[in-house]
Amino acid sequence: MLNRDFSKSNREYFKKNKFTIIILVAFLLIGTIVLACFGMNTNFELSGYNEFTVRVGEEASNYNEYIEKIQLAINSENGDYDSFSIMGEGDDTKLVIRYNRDLTSEEQSNINDIIAEDLSITIEDVSAHSYVSPVVENIDYIFTALTIILILILSSIFAYFRYNAASALTTIIASLIGSLMFISIGAILRLSIGMSYFAMLIIINLLIIFFAFNIFEHIREKNWLQTDEYSVAIDSSMKANRFRLCALNIGIFLIGLLLVILAPTSIKYIALNIMFLAVVVLAIELYVVPFSWSVFITLCKKREVKVKADKEKVVEESTSKKDIEQ
Amino acid sequence: MTKKRSKCLFVVFSILLVICLIASFVNFTYPFTINGNYYSYSNFVSNLKLGEDIGKTYRIVYRADLPEGEAQANYDDLRTSTKDELKKILQSEGYSDVTASKYGSDSILIQVGNILTIDDENEIVDLIGAPATISFSVNSDNSDPFAGAKDIEEVYATSYYDQETADNVYVVVIDFNDEVIDSIADATADGGTVYIFFGDTEFTQMDLGSSAISEGVIYMQSESFQSLALANTVANRIKTGMLDLELTTVESGTISPTYGVGANLWIAVAMAIFILIGFIFLIVKYRHLGWLACFNLLFFITISLFLLQSIPLVHLNFSGMIGFLIAFIFIVDSFISIFEKAKEHYNYNTKLYIAMKVAQSETLTKTFVMNVGLMIVGFISLLMPSLAIQSFGWVVFVMSFVSLFCIQLLNRLFIKMYLPFNSTDGKKCNFHKGGQNA
Numbered sequence: 001m002l003n004r005d006f007s008k009s010n011r012e013y014f015k016k017n018k019f020t021i022i023i024l025v026a027f028l029l030i031g032t033i034v035l036a037c038f039g040m041n042t043n044f045e046l047s048g049y050n051e052f053t054v055r056v057g058e059e060a061s062n063y064n065e066y067i068e069k070i071q072l073a074i075n076s077e078n079g080d081y082d083s084f085s086i087m088g089e090g091d092d093t094k095l096v097i098r099y100n101r102d103l104t105s106e107e108q109s110n111i112n113d114i115i116a117e118d119l120s121i122t123i124e125d126v127s128a129h130s131y132v133s134p135v136v137e138n139i140d141y142i143f144t145a146l147t148i149i150l151i152l153i154l155s156s157i158f159a160y161f162r163y164n165a166a167s168a169l170t171t172i173i174a175s176l177i178g179s180l181m182f183i184s185i186g187a188i189l190r191l192s193i194g195m196s197y198f199a200m201l202i203i204i205n206l207l208i209i210f211f212a213f214n215i216f217e218h219i220r221e222k223n224w225l226q227t228d229e230y231s232v233a234i235d236s237s238m239k240a241n242r243f244r245l246c247a248l249n250i251g252i253f254l255i256g257l258l259l260v261i262l263a264p265t266s267i268k269y270i271a272l273n274i275m276f277l278a279v280v281v282l283a284i285e286l287y288v289v290p291f292s293w294s295v296f297i298t299l300c301k302k303r304e305v306k307v308k309a310d311k312e313k314v315v316e317e318s319t320s321k322k323d324i325e326q
Numbered sequence: 327m328t329k330k331r332s333k334c335l336f337v338v339f340s341i342l343l344v345i346c347l348i349a350s351f352v353n354f355t356y357p358f359t360i361n362g363n364y365y366s367y368s369n370f371v372s373n374l375k376l377g378e379d380i381g382k383t384y385r386i387v388y389r390a391d392l393p394e395g396e397a398q399a400n401y402d403d404l405r406t407s408t409k410d411e412l413k414k415i416l417q418s419e420g421y422s423d424v425t426a427s428k429y430g431s432d433s434i435l436i437q438v439g440n441i442l443t444i445d446d447e448n449e450i451v452d453l454i455g456a457p458a459t460i461s462f463s464v465n466s467d468n469s470d471p472f473a474g475a476k477d478i479e480e481v482y483a484t485s486y487y488d489q490e491t492a493d494n495v496y497v498v499v500i501d502f503n504d505e506v507i508d509s510i511a512d513a514t515a516d517g518g519t520v521y522i523f524f525g526d527t528e529f530t531q532m533d534l535g536s537s538a539i540s541e542g543v544i545y546m547q548s549e550s551f552q553s554l555a556l557a558n559t560v561a562n563r564i565k566t567g568m569l570d571l572e573l574t575t576v577e578s579g580t581i582s583p584t585y586g587v588g589a590n591l592w593i594a595v596a597m598a599i600f601i602l603i604g605f606i607f608l609i610v611k612y613r614h615l616g617w618l619a620c621f622n623l624l625f626f627i628t629i630s631l632f633l634l635q636s637i638p639l640v641h642l643n644f645s646g647m648i649g650f651l652i653a654f655i656f657i658v659d660s661f662i663s664i665f666e667k668a669k670e671h672y673n674y675n676t677k678l679y680i681a682m683k684v685a686q687s688e689t690l691t692k693t694f695v696m697n698v699g700l701m702i703v704g705f706i707s708l709l710m711p712s713l714a715i716q717s718f719g720w721v722v723f724v725m726s727f728v729s730l731f732c733i734q735l736l737n738r739l740f741i742k743m744y745l746p747f748n749s750t751d752g753k754k755c756n757f758h759k760g761g762q763n764a
Contacts, residue, residue: 048427051429063587085582088580132427133427143715147710150706151703195714202715203648206703251604255651259596263589263592267585
């Protein structure tokens with residue numbers, strides 16, 4: 001009777017949030033396909049880059065005009081402009097330009113010609129292009145994954161002992177889905193992924209675990225697990241935490257939006273990542289955590305009931321054996 | 327606590343906070359002179375070491391040539407080992423934000439973040455600015471060198487306690503390979519002076535007296551080795567003469583952040599807005615308690631800034647700044663947890679001071695676990711090789727430690743100080759009795 005109620009409530013929960021869950025799954029699927037087919041759009045830190053310098057010979061108050069022309073020149077020769085830095089000062093001011101993709105020497109020389117013509121400078125002021133090897137090594141990817149796995153293991157152990165097995169499993173599933181969803185969004189939108197993206201992945205896991213524990217803590221505090229009303233438990237906990245959860249993530253989203261609108265182009269990609277981080281955390285906490293918790297608590301309870309029934313059966317059998325022997 | 331004592335404490339803490347805020351955000355020149363010179367104070371924020379994505383970076387491009395006799399086939403491996411060695415030397419000098427890359431087909435690019443002043447640039451130039459192969463000779467014109475870079479096994483700085491002077495003595499040890507022990511002993515048999523050269527330039531000289539270098543080890547001592555760090559700098563300088571490839575500086579100078587000029591300003595503005603929203607939220611939702619929390623949060627921010635700028639290995643890049651926000655979110659959430667608990671108890675007709683006391687003890691484990699958990703995450707991140715994750719780890723580790731102090735100690739103290747002014751009226755904290763709470 002109890003188990004049937006659990007299953008029923010899960011079905012109802014799924015029906016109620018069908019649309020959102022389908023969108024989550026669709027995101028994951030499309031992201032996985034894009035990732036498998038095209039990989040991530042890594043920036044210069046991860047994939048290496050090509051670099052050349054342009055001596056502009058003056059301390060311009062606004063470099064945007066130069067950069068726009070240089071960017072156009074690079075992109076017209078199939079290059080992929082990434083970023084620039086200013087080096088030196090006064091007459092010796094140079095712009096260090098970075099772009100992705102390997103270009104032929106002919107394409108590189110075309111870029112130099114266009115820049116020399118557009119900026120009215122001599123061709124000697126535009127240096128030869130050099131490839132710069134990535135600053136991030138393969139081991140960094142492994143260590144990032146290791147950090148996330150360690151955080152997940154520690155937090156799920158904590159969740160198991162403080163709350164229950166269902167909470168521990170939910171923590172793992174929610175974090176994994178959150179990470180995958182974040183990577184999927186990055187893959188689908190072809191966002192430029194740099195070193196800060198690694199840290200973002202850890203942050204997303206941290207926030208998901210943090211909010212999930214708030215939800216579990218509320219259930220624990222109210223002793224909902226002493227009763228059998230699990231769907232009520234998760235609903236009430238969600239209700240208690242929803243405002244805080246939404247307020248904070250909307251705050252993070254707005255900060256990202258502010259940076260997208262106002263900050264220089266180089267930060268816009270990261271700002272977009274911040275916005276998606278807030279969206280992913282919110283989606284995971286509002287839909288994935290309660291849903292997977294309900295599923296896992298059902299499974300755990302079913303198992304508990306079965307183990308209990310088996311134990312009772314063994315006791316009954318041994319008692320009846322004893323009775324017969326007597 | 328009496329009302330009078332509370333008032334006194336509030337005044338003392340307010341003065342302390344003003345001092346902390348000035349120390350954190352204001353630059354000024356001291357209104358007095360020392361030996362006729364005016365000195366200026368640089369605030370915590372401007373002393374923060376910024377990573378190359380949001381701060382100035384010193385960059386050097388070296389052309390890397392094969393030494394005579396080396397096979398071209400090994401060139402790529404030697405270029406990798408040379409760039410890694412340069413990175414190690416800089417890191418052992420305390421530069422935490424260093425990247426080393428292969429540049430073009432025959433060069434190496436070194437970029438060092440955390441550049442605050444011209445002195446920082448000069449330090450790097452002194453250390454690795456003009457690398458040349460090291461050689462040792464007993465002749466002042468570097469003729470007939472008795473040992474070179476390839477003959478050195480290892481170089482390190484160490485110290486021992488001298489009982490005569492009752493002080494530590496710092497030494498740079500140059501340990502040569504076993505194969506050259508005899509030839510070095512022969513060359514220095516008459517004692518005299520050993521000259522150390524980088525290329526054709528004399529770096530330093532050592533007086534051996536009448537004794538020879540018999541065991542293949544040189545112990546360099548100097549009055550300028552006032553600390554282990556200074557001796558270590560000389561050891562590192564010698565190491566630059568032992569690199570596998572011969573380096574020539576092609577280009578050097580400071581470049582603007584990779585995220586663009588003014589990127590750090592924009593990120594700081596966004597962070598300030600976020601923090602301000604947090605303050606407004608606390609004040610609107612909990613009124614008096616919100617003000618108390620903001621008072622505490624200002625201490626949290628200033629103490630964190632002080633620690634972040636004073637710990638040598640900490641550098642702030644974009645990930646670190648996000649770490650700052652995460653730690654801020656966690657501490658604000660801790661306040662909300664405590665106040666919500668108090669609200670709940672007050673709702674059941676408990677007196678305000680009892681509600682606050684119970685709330686603090688009931689949320690003790692939660693806030694403690696949350697901050698210690700964050701500290702563990704920070705520590706794990708610190709062990710990772712990625713600079714971005716390390717920066718995040720440092721910030722989170724330091725700030726969760728400060729957060730524990732602020733939540734467990736300062737918050738208790740401030741609430742104790744507040745209760746003599748209002749121990750009964752929950753409305754001043756937006757608390758309502760009998761289920762009127764939102």
